[in-house]
Amino acid sequence: ELKVEQNPLFLSMQEGKNYTIYCNYSTTSDRLYWYRQDPGKSLESLFVLLSNGAVKQEGRLMASLDTKARLSTLHITAAVHDLSATYFCAGTAGTYKYIFGTGTRLKVLA
């Protein structure tokens, strides 16, 4: 069964710094998704990565996928306070079963 692991679980970083969140998955996943969740809120879709080598960018966030290594990364460039949230990656087992990672709680310090 597909397992998705993220690291780190917690990340505290200074504004203006760069950092990367890692998402490893255990078996073939058709697609890889990144979501953001603010405290007490719902999950918001950030990126959908469809194939090996896919790279997507939105503002200060960039996600990539390496299916051979079964690894996806979410890179944060020049972090700002508004990026503080919990970030989840998810893979799909079969055609529908979204399996979520444990989440990475990001706190950007001013």
Place this chain on the structure above:
Amino acid sequence: DAGVIQSPRHEVTEMGQEVTLRCKPISGHNSLFWYRQTMMRGLELLIYFNNNVPIDDSGMPEDRFSAKMPNASFSTLKIQPSEPRDSAVYFCASSPELNTEAFFGQGTRLTVV
């Protein structure tokens, strides 16, 4: 579109009572998911419907949990009888087709005392 709509947003109930959570998916989406989120277990998929038919309910924790989707625009998740360990945030999500991104509702925060 208003997105996935869940009700109620908050529910506090006594142990042993029946609880019904409701979800209206995005119009035109034919896949619907119920998830439960807790600090200990993270996000767990409880059940998945496709075209109103339950496809996989292997995540439903016990017989006390049941879910229905009588039509394309409405689903319920029922817990009877409820227990304190059922306290969690329950999310409903929908997607337009298989293997596409899922859109989540605002969630129902359930507290069983």
